[in-house]
Amino acid sequence: MEVKEKNSVIVELHDLTITEQKDDRFGRVVTTKSLSVDDLVNIAVSRRTDLSATTLKSAHEILKNIALEQLANGASVHFGLGYFHLNVNGVFIGDNEKWDNAKHSLSVHVTPTVELRNAVKSCKVDVRGMAASPMAVNSVTDVTSGEVNSKLTPGGGVNIIGTRIKIEGDQAGIGIKLVNETTKEEILVPTTSMLTNSPSKLSFIVPTGLVAGDYRLVISTQHSSSKVFLKKPRTYIFEYLLVVDA
Structure with a gap:
């Protein structure tokens, strides 16, 4: 090329x-x-x-x-x-152990x-200097698999590390959304599924009904460094696609 x-x-x-x-x-x-x-x-x-x-x-x-x-x-x-090639994950005990889906897996x-x-x-x-918005996501960790910036496990936990990401505000659309890359369906993470909500860390439980596919993580908030909410929400779209396996 x-x-x-x-x-x-x-x-x-x-x-x-x-x-x-x-x-x-x-x-x-x-x-x-x-x-x-x-x-x-x-x-x-x-x-x-x-x-x-x-x-x-x-x-x-x-x-x-x-x-x-x-x-x-x-x-x-x-x-x-x-x-592209396949990798094997998991440890085999001895020379003759068989494949166990509970312990072993394939990845690409x-x-x-x-x-x-x-x-x-x-x-x-x-x-071009400092970003206009101080809001940013540095990493998204799938607690179940331990994978970073790559995966979501329905029913499992997720830890998000970033800056100015605390979910606050009273306008429509505030919160964490998972957007299916193919269908564009938006799934809002319920506030009852939030475990941690701070300016530098968010934790939540992935909705159990999430279908297999690729998802965009979208965070919208009116959080600011002062006690007064922003007039307009800030929205951050995480650059990595997060995969939900079938």
């Missing part, structure tokens, strides 16, 4: 509250847009008028299903921007391709 010089990202700075230095900051890439397969297809069609959206989507779906089939049968697969490991790594290295980075 030819890496073009026009590739660029924007970085905003946030307070690094875990150090003693008051002026320590950490950078976060600003997500400028969220693109679906349909969005990518439309961009491709606009650049290659000889290819139809139907053809591109059909080809993508066929290749994706073949990649899934082969990966699930033990193959290492290079697809899109990554190399993804390694970025050279093209992707080179594209990221070549990006022009524009650091």
Whole structure:
């Protein structure tokens, strides 16, 4: 892939509250847009008028299903921007222990391709100073599995570490929502499921009826550093997709 010089990202700075230095900051890439397969297809069609959206989507779906089939049968697969292979989780006692779903599991490991790594290295980075909103989420930990920024377990606990994330306010929409990436259905986490609610940490129980799929974590609050609520809620959308397994 030819890496073009026009590739660029924007970085905003946030307070690094875990150090003693008051002026320590950490950078976060600003997500400028969220693109679906349909969005990518439309961009491709606009650049290659000889290819139809139907053809591109059909080809993508066929290749994706073949990649899934082969990966699930033990193959290492290079697809899109990554190399995929399976990992085994859990300890086996002795030489002859059989597979136990209660102790063992499979997971997918993804390694970025050279093209992707080179594209990221070549990006022009524009650091535009402190973020307009001090609100940020640093990590989301699924207590059941111990996985960070990747998973949700229905009925299990979640710990969120961040800045200015306390759920407060009296306007509509305040709270924690889990948005299904495919259906766009919004599931509001009930206040009765909240275990911890502080400016730097939120804990809650994941709704038990959450169907399998990919979810966006969305936090809306009127919390401020003073005792007066913000006039308008701040909303933060976590950049990582969180997976609920079937």
